[in-house]
Amino acid sequence: MFNRLRNHIEKRVHLTDEEFEIISGFFTLRKLRKKQFLLNEGEVCRHIGFVNSGCLRQYTIDNKAAEHIIQFAIEDWWISDLHSFLSGKPSTENIDALEDSEVLLLEKSARDELLDTCPKLEKFFRILIEANLVATQQRIVDSISTSAEERYLNFIKTYPKIFEQVPQNQIASYLGITPQSLSRIRKELTQK
Amino acid sequence: MFNRLRNHIEKRVHLTDEEFEIISGFFTLRKLRKKQFLLNEGEVCRHIGFVNSGCLRQYTIDNKAAEHIIQFAIEDWWISDLHSFLSGKPSTENIDALEDSEVLLLEKSARDELLDTCPKLEKFFRILIEANLVATQQRIVDSISTSAEERYLNFIKTYPKIFEQVPQNQIASYLGITPQSLSRIRKELTQK
Numbered sequence: 217m218f219n220r221l222r223n224h225i226e227k228r229v230h231l232t233d234e235e236f237e238i239i240s241g242f243f244t245l246r247k248l249r250k251k252q253f254l255l256n257e258g259e260v261c262r263h264i265g266f267v268n269s270g271c272l273r274q275y276t277i278d279n280k281a282a283e284h285i286i287q288f289a290i291e292d293w294w295i296s297d298l299h300s301f302l303s304g305k306p307s308t309e310n311i312d313a314l315e316d317s318e319v320l321l322l323e324k325s326a327r328d329e330l331l332d333t334c335p336k337l338e339k340f341f342r343i344l345i346e347a348n349l350v351a352t353q354q355r356i357v358d359s360i361s362t363s364a365e366e367r368y369l370n371f372i373k374t375y376p377k378i379f380e381q382v383p384q385n386q387i388a389s390y391l392g393i394t395p396q397s398l399s400r401i402r403k404e405l406t407q408k
Numbered sequence: 409m410f411n412r413l414r415n416h417i418e419k420r421v422h423l424t425d426e427e428f429e430i431i432s433g434f435f436t437l438r439k440l441r442k443k444q445f446l447l448n449e450g451e452v453c454r455h456i457g458f459v460n461s462g463c464l465r466q467y468t469i470d471n472k473a474a475e476h477i478i479q480f481a482i483e484d485w486w487i488s489d490l491h492s493f494l495s496g497k498p499s500t501e502n503i504d505a506l507e508d509s510e511v512l513l514l515e516k517s518a519r520d521e522l523l524d525t526c527p528k529l530e531k532f533f534r535i536l537i538e539a540n541l542v543a544t545q546q547r548i549v550d551s552i553s554t555s556a557e558e559r560y561l562n563f564i565k566t567y568p569k570i571f572e573q574v575p576q577n578q579i580a581s582y583l584g585i586t587p588q589s590l591s592r593i594r595k596e597l598t599q600k
Contacts, residue, residue, distance in 0.1 A: 298542050392551070
């Protein structure tokens with residue numbers, strides 16, 4: 217159950233068996249069926265989740281009831297509303313499963329204790345979050361300076377596994393365009 | 409020279425005088441005159457910078473020679489192209505001073521050594537980067553789900569000091585709208 221998590225952490229910091237034994241004790245397994253929620257708007261996001269299998273999405277719903285996808289997470293990815301997790305304030309986001317999924321959850325108090333118990337994980341989370349920040353900043357650069365077609369091609373290049381796993385209408389929402397616009401872009405690309 | 413940096417770090421982790429003495433030894437001061445560059449597109453971003461005074465901006469230039477502002481940084485903020493800094497690859501971004509500024513620079517190798525020497529700074533950078541990630545994620549949520557007027561009002565509310573310090577045409581670029589659109593929004597807001 218914890219092999220994937222151990223490999224994932226050991227890509228950034230080396231762990232002894234004893235250390236990983238302690239770390240894994242802080243996580244709990246949550247199984248989600250397709251369309252089941254990990255977080256509902258209005259709840260406090262009490263944990264960060266490591267995706268062991270499956271695929272989840274994180275999204276907001278605007279005043280006109282339109283969904284806007286913030287992030288997908290497939291295996292080896294983390295998912296949470298970090299703002300709500302860190303501040304303890306109710307979330308404005310939703311997280312649900314796009315397919316049957318397994319998520320290893322780490323609660324806020326457990327993470328705080330884990331970071332005190334195993335300082336190596338400070339390094340691990342610092343490296344993980346830096347990489348996430350780089351990707352998030354790149355998405356902003358893309359959103360303000362590239363066309364929808366370029367953003368679509370960048371998405372395929374950057375996240376080939378997510379592209380294969382996630383329905384096209386969900387990808388359109390992530391890119392901030394309508395499914396119709398995405399269909400047009402795909403048609404134009406095949407004609408090039 | 410280092411008072412501001414010390415206060416900034418001590419908001420997240422407590423330091424002894426000896427620890428801060430070691431930390432400050434890793435930083436170098438760079439003074440920039442208005443319009444002077446800290447980073448040019450095509451160079452590797454070799455340092456992260458803590459703004460001691462003044463105001464800088466980070467931006468890209470697209471194929472049509474239009475500038476797109478990624479971030480402003482006033483005193484107590486950090487600025488760098490994190491992707492280039494971490495990967496050692498040439499940057500696609502520019503950083504210059506909007507007014508005379510003082511920046512405390514921490515080179516990549518110095519930061520690596522500092523993190524090994526003073527593990528408390530792992531915690532400091534983890535907390536700092538988490539907060540930055542939360543703000544960056546919020547900007548994405550805003551960019552895909554709110555109107556230009558809402559983004560403008562959010563900007564004023566979230567960054568009141570930057571709003572006072574930075575010219576309106578620069579804020580328009582940050583918001584991904586034309587200066588004309590921003591003028592219209594400002595006019596409409598005063599009429600409400």
